[in-house]
Amino acid sequence: MTLVAAQGEEKGKKGQEKGEEKGPAQEQEPQTHRNAPSAPPPRTPRHPLRAEFRRGFAPWTGAALFLTLAATLAAASAQWQGGWAETREQLHTAALLLGVPLALAAGCRQGGRERRRRTEQLLATAVRSPLARFLAAALPVACWIVAGYAVTAALALLATALCATGDRPDLVAPLTDAVALASAALVGHVVGRLLPWMLTAPLLAVAGYAVLGIVMYDNTGPLRQLTPLGSASDIDVPVWWQPPVVAVWTGGLAVAAVLAYAARRRFTALVPLAAATAAGALLVQTGDGLWHTNTLARQQVCDTSTAPQICVNARYKDLLPQVTDALSGLTDRLHGVRNLPVRFTDLPGEPGPDEVHLPIGWSVVRGKLADPQRFAWEAGMALYGRNECDKAVDPRVARADDAVEHYLAPSPSAQDFDELNAKGSKADRADLRDRLDARARLKAMGDEERRAWLSAYLATARACDPSEVPAL
Missing domain, CATH: 3.30.2010 (Zincin-like)
Structure with a gap:
């Protein structure tokens, strides 16, 4: 028993020595594992709106709107670049008369995308709600359209600032125009979802342009105040509450259309619809009181x-x-x-x-x-001038008018008309000689005599009776 126990102790000591020899090797294994390349951290999933905003159809709509408005404004820059009110009206008219039809067509085309791709059933199985899927497709187009308009408006205001002769810029009108453009894009998207036909987008654009054009050129009815175009002139400015009410009117209709189509509880569309109805009623009842002279x-x-x-x-x-x-x-x-x-x-x-x-x-x-x-x-x-005379001016009076005009401030085209009469008929040449003689007589007068005659002439400047005009 003593011999067996001694042999067991020797084996135990040898096992401990072997364990001690293996210890460093065991300690090196975790160090080797630590030096190995670590795995990359998990990537955060990107929001689906990121791809919609950066690629696809949406950015092109903003570029198309910018080019359309910029080309239109540049072609008529001589009419608006010198005054802030003219810039406001030109930008407002171009944005709505051209931008709204384009926004309707762009939204309509984007709305029919799933039907064209035949992915409607696949998207219906997604976890997101129908409203979230709708906004994910519709918001990029609306936002890019607003961005294209914002760049155009900024450049137009900058161009006017270089030449403005007075007045001050109107920064509220571009905001209401942006709301109208975004609303048009959303409404067009709803129409595109409901009628995913190939010609729906162009027909919707033509219909929008026709309606706005008719209201713009025939704005005598009480409903003209419901169009974003309005009925003001360059010297008119809206009352302080008109822009937000117009924004509620156009935006409320668009939000109501979106909720009625895509919301789970469609009765929620009644809230923006009621707000739009109240805003529209206020605009119609106020009528011409929406505007006052600057x-x-x-x-x-x-x-x-x-x-x-x-x-x-x-x-x-x-x-x-x-x-x-x-x-x-x-x-x-x-x-x-x-x-x-x-x-x-x-x-x-x-x-x-x-x-x-x-x-x-x-x-x-x-x-x-x-x-x-x-x-x-x-x-x-x-x-x-004698533009108010119903009958033709007497030839003697016409010669006196021509002589006064030529002496005080001649027309830039007077010489051209004289050359045409010199090459004309015998009556034209005779009339030219009489007018030249009248001009020469007025010019040959002395200063006092000319002032006396001009004083008598200007006393009858609006008279249509030839007997009242002094002879020349």
Whole structure:
């Protein structure tokens, strides 16, 4: 027993020694495992909207809207670049008359995508709700359309800021236009889901353009206030609550259409529909009270050193030096002449009894007078024009009018008409000789004699009876 126990102890010691020898090797195994390349962390799944926003049809819609509006505005830049109100109206009209049909067509085409791909049944098995699937496809198009319009509006406002002559920019109108464009895209998407026909998108665009065009050119009914185009002019501004009410009207209809189509509880569409109905009723009942004349458009700045005084609308206050310089020849020749109106004005409505209208807005291009000579001729015609006469002007009076016009501020095309009459019939040549003689007689008068005759002539500037006009 003692021998067996001794042999067991020797085997145990040998086993411990072997265990101690194997220990370092066992410790190296985990170190070798730690030096091995670690596995990559799990990738966070990307939201499906990311691919919809970055690729596919949606970005192209924004680019298409931007190019359409930019080309339209650039072609007519001479009409709007000099004034903030003109820029607002031109951008507003182009965005809605061209942008809304494009947004309807783009949303409609996107809405029929699943039917064209034949993936409707597959998407119906997805975990997400129908409303979430609808918004995942519709929002990218709506957002890209708004982005394209925002870039266009920013560039238009920047271009106007370089040439503006007064007034101030309107930043509320672009916001309401953006809501209308997004609403059109959502409504078009609903139509595309319901009618996934190949020609639905173009037909919907044509129908939208026709409706907006009819309302724009025939806006006499009470329902004209329901269209986003409105019925204002360049000098009108909306009341403070009109833009948000229009946004509720257009956006409420779009949200109601989306909820009625895709929501699980479709009765929730009644809430935005009720809001849109209330907003529409408020717009119709208010009517023309939605707009009022711009405060600056009712004011004017004047140069009182001339006779007549030269007054321009406060919206064009920076143009007063140019206008005064353009009319300097006319006012110099009228120095000392009596029976003149008190001032030239550029205010809305008819001028006063001692005033004549000076339509500056027609002659301004990019903040400058496009044709100073023509502008001076138009101002002179406002002094002695006889457009209100029902019958043809007597030839003797017509010769006197022509002589005064040629002396004070001749028409830029007067020489062209003279050359045509010189090559015309015998009667045309005789009429030209009589007019040239009348011009020569007025020019040959002495200063005092000419001022006296012009004073008598201007006293009968609106008279249609030839006996009242002094002979020349």
